[in-house]
Amino acid sequence: MPRTTGVRLRAETAPNERRTPLVPTDAASLIAEGLPVTVEESPQRAFPVEEYARVGCRVAPAHSWPDAGPGEVVLGLKEPAAPPDALTHRHVFFGHAYRGQHGGPALLRRFAAGGGTLLDLEYLTDDDGRRVTAFGEFAGYVGAALAVLHQRRRLTTPLTATTRPALDARLREHTGGARALVIGALGRSGRGARRALEVAGVPTTGWDQAETADLDRPALRAHDLLVNAVAPAAPGPPFLTPEDLPRPDRALTVVADVTCDVTSDRNRLPVNDRTTDWERPVRRLHSAPPLDVIAIDNLPSLLPRESSTTFSAGLLPHLRVLPDGSPVWDRSAEAFRRALATPDHPERGSDG
Ligand SMILES: NC(=O)c1ccc[n+]([C@@H]2O[C@H](COP(=O)([O-])OP(=O)(O)OC[C@H]3O[C@@H](n4cnc5c(N)ncnc54)[C@H](O)[C@@H]3O)[C@@H](O)[C@H]2O)c1
Numbered sequence: 001m002p003r004t005t006g007v008r009l010r011a012e013t014a015p016n017e018r019r020t021p022l023v024p025t026d027a028a029s030l031i032a033e034g035l036p037v038t039v040e041e042s043p044q045r046a047f048p049v050e051e052y053a054r055v056g057c058r059v060a061p062a063h064s065w066p067d068a069g070p071g072e073v074v075l076g077l078k079e080p081a082a083p084p085d086a087l088t089h090r091h092v093f094f095g096h097a098y099r100g101q102h103g104g105p106a107l108l109r110r111f112a113a114g115g116g117t118l119l120d121l122e123y124l125t126d127d128d129g130r131r132v133t134a135f136g137e138f139a140g141y142v143g144a145a146l147a148v149l150h151q152r153r154r155l156t157t158p159l160t161a162t163t164r165p166a167l168d169a170r171l172r173e174h175t176g177g178a179r180a181l182v183i184g185a186l187g188r189s190g191r192g193a194r195r196a197l198e199v200a201g202v203p204t205t206g207w208d209q210a211e212t213a214d215l216d217r218p219a220l221r222a223h224d225l226l227v228n229a230v231a232p233a234a235p236g237p238p239f240l241t242p243e244d245l246p247r248p249d250r251a252l253t254v255v256a257d258v259t260c261d262v263t264s265d266r267n268r269l270p271v272n273d274r275t276t277d278w279e280r281p282v283r284r285l286h287s288a289p290p291l292d293v294i295a296i297d298n299l300p301s302l303l304p305r306e307s308s309t310t311f312s313a314g315l316l317p318h319l320r321v322l323p324d325g326s327p328v329w330d331r332s333a334e335a336f337r338r339a340l341a342t343p344d345h346p347e348r349g350s351d352g
Contacts, residue, residue, distance in 0.1 A: 004323040005071030006035060009052075010093075011042035011062035013081040016278050018161050018304035019135070021077055021092070021121065022319070023312040028055035028318055038072070040064060046304035047159065065089070073322055077121075079107055086114030095120045098339040102263040108340055123335040124318060124328050131330060133314025136188030136229075138300035138307035139258050144180070144193035144227045145171055146294050147256035148200045150282055151178050151225055159278040159296075161304050168199050175201025179251075181220060183207045183239060183268075184229035189258045193227040215239065221250045230256045232266045239268045245286040255285075257295040269293075278302075310346040 007030060009022050022030075024047055027037045028351035038123040039052040040062045053059050065074045071207050074080070087110045095118050111118055124132045145167055149155040152174055180197050184190040185206030197204040205223065212230075215237065220226070221244060228239065244250060261267045262274055272293045276283050285291045300307035318328050 002071040004035075004073055005069055006073070006124045007037045007198050007319060008060070008064050008065050008072045008074045009037065009039045009057075009093070010074055010076035010080060011040040012044065012077055014298070015064075016044075016161075017078060017298060017301055018044055019298075019301050019308045019311070020047060020304075021075055021308070021315055022043050023047055023309050024051040024057075026312045026316045026319075027052055027057050029316060031056045033320060035227065035323065037348070038068070041244045046308060047207045068332070073119075075319075079103070082110070084114070087116035087118075088114040090117045090119060092119045092121060094122055096122075099121075099266065100264055100337060101261075104339075111336075112340060117333060118336045119329060120335060121315075121332075121334045124315075125331055126328065132318060133311050135190055135307050135311055137192035137298040138303050138310070140182075140187075140189030140192030140194075140227065140229050141196045142167070142192075142299040142302045143189070143229070143256040143258035143294065143296070144182070144196040144225075145200070146281060146296075146299075147180075147225050147227060147254045147302075148178070148197065148202060150292065150294065151198060151254045155281065157279070157281060159281055159302060161227055161302055164303055164306050167196075167303070171196060171200040176203070178202050178224035179222075180204045180225040180227065181207065181223035182227045182229060183212060184231065184259070187231060189229035189231060190227075190347060191259065193229050193256075197225075197227075212239070217244065218249070221247065222253050224251050225254050225256070226252055227256045227258060228269055230266060230268060231259065232261075235265045236268065238270050240271050242271060245271065245291060246288070248289065250289055253290050255291065257293055258299065260295050260297045262295060314333040330348050 030037050038058040038060050039049055040060050041049050042062055043317055049059055074089045074091045096105055097107045126132055180202045182190050182193045186208040194204055257269050275295045275297050281294050281296055282292045285293050
């Protein structure tokens with residue numbers, strides 16, 4: 001393993017990905033502690049590159065990371081665009097590759113071809129197995145907010161990035177008028193969803209694992225809004241089945257699928273098999289009675305500055321110790337090694 005000589009913040013290429021895992025003030029802390037930071041130019045990042053340059057980051061052209069020195073750790077959020085196909089560096093990003101997701105084996109083959117390492121952000125966990133940093137709370141908040149606005153016919157499209165105070169103000173324009181159910185209510189996304197529903201004045205039921213062990217389908221169908229915020233550790237019975245859709249007793253008209261695991265065998269909402277996007281956030285699943293789904297896989301990007309600031313604060317203490325290593329980095333490297341050993345049969349353990 002080469003000595004860590006710096007951090008290279010990549011430009012994201014996914015449409016509407018405005019977040020960053022490292023904000024300028026935290027980059028400044030790394031530099032002050034002797035770890036150089038290079039930032040690629042990116043017009044879509046919510047923090048202009050000038051903010052990074054001002055605190056002492058080197059600026060590099062977008063997509064120049066393949067030329068980074070072998071000791072530079074390449075930091076991003078989503079899979080780096082090819083070419084190059086072979087990945088040689090240590091990369092830190094969300095791979096979504098270890099749980100049978102589409103594209104997982106192909107990503108692992110890119111690492112196998114180049115001899116690089118993925119230090120997956122989702123697998124940076126503390127001694128108790130808890131993620132050290134995550135976007136979940138913002139995902140739940142935005143997912144529930146979009147569901148409420150759609151149910152109130154107040155959702156304007158295409159969606160554009162906003163701020164928490166602006167979104168709160170729109171949620172407060174009206175109150176009540178619906179009952180919501182949040183599944184996965186005790187998790188980060190579930191907490192965020194409940195907060196948005198509270199701001200919107202929507203009475204909310206919260207279910208977690210205890211309540212879904214023996215699913216009360218009539219109770220589920222009696223809610224107007226459903227926010228799916230679970231992180232299931234294993235495949236299990238669906239929350240909604242095709243038989244639920246035509247039922248005349250179904251009050252449920254809007255589902256926000258925050259989990260968005262639409263290509264995984266753990267998907268608890270298999271009545272929906274695809275994501276939606278900022279251009280067309282809502283997809284009609286059934287016409288009579290109507291049922292619409294919102295399944296956007298980059299929800300926190302709608303609050304890019306706030307979600308990035310929180311995420312970066314959680315990651316910073318770990319970036320600080322990159323040169324020396326730590327059990328947190330070791331655990332993520334070990335998850336990568338296990339997945340690499342069985343790329344077509346990914347592990348099915350919990351990712352928390
Ligand atoms: N759409 C997006 O933009 C976006 C962004 C971030 C995270 N996510 C996804 O949201 C999901 C939740 O993330 P999180 O950070 O809140 O996870 P978390 O681990 O904090 O919480 C998940 C919760 O789900 C519960 N749960 C698991 N299986 C359940 C079941 N069968 N029934 C009821 N509850 C169950 C857990 O007990 C836990 O309380 C993850 O799949 C994550 O990948 C989506």
